[in-house]
Amino acid sequence: MMADTRRIVFFIVDGFQPLDLFGPLEAFAAANALSCPRYELQIAGFTAGPTLTETGAKIVVDVPIDTIATLDTLVLVGGTGPRQLTLNGAQKAELRRLSTAARRTAAVCTGSFILAQLGIADGCRVTTHWRHAAELAQMNEGVTVDPGAIFTRDGPIWSSAGVTAGIDMALAMIAEDAGPAASAGVARQLVVYMRRPGNQMQFSESLLAQSGTTGRLADVIAWIADNLASPIDVESLAARASMSPRQFARVFRKATGASPAQFVERLRVDQARALLAESQVRISDVAAAVGFRNVDTFRRAFERRFAISPSTYRAQFTIEDGTAPSEP
16 A cells, blocks of 8 residues: 555445445545545455345455554445444454554444444444434444434544435545545536535434334424424423323433433424525524524524534525525
């Protein structure tokens, strides 16, 4: 490997999702075609030889991971297989060794479940496919799961949602390595949007949560989504579910991966996000419309959720013509 070449190792196991591999891999390959910078791309597994995809097709592993000594980036590819995989002690040790040797470790979609088993993302913010976010949060309470982000970066730990989100994450890595112009060139070659910020949402938080709940809890979540402008507290929500506040908080967190207060705040800023992009309503009025008592509290909550200010978000994602009104 040349001194100016970065080795990207894609780790796969049986049952991986092909798009979770080939989307990011193609982005790095496109960067090679543009000579910015040079990536050495390898597909690795626990053993060399054919590995089955979710569809039953076979991909040949280039190298077993125990033969890799140096690398720049470790990418844990997702799919049904990685999500259901239970690593043994030796496998965990080998993957931890690679992660320690790498400058950064990334998970595509349910590759985050491997991150969670390894413990290398403890204390970090990660994402995965929205359908599996609650399961991931229950699997390892040491990680903070953001069920809506397209991709996340927390120090050397990166993660993305599924399929095309892996390309967005790869573009962000290329931008870090070679600058935004290089990343934009790759995006043009791939004919993708340059580039969706990691804080853009996958799906509505309320739809995400309702997909994994039933009965009274689903009804409570639907009520929250319909009444965001009203005062909402855990006592009133518990009463709607016919539970004590303590029991409700426990059941709610288990089902959604968040406390009731965190969930309500997320729904409010999610709704605000849509209003900012789809209307010309003043930011102070957006805050009031989704239940925030003042604009400063709203701004802090929005930045906490999306790592971007409401005004900057509006500038990036406004979809209507016209000029946004002046803000207070």
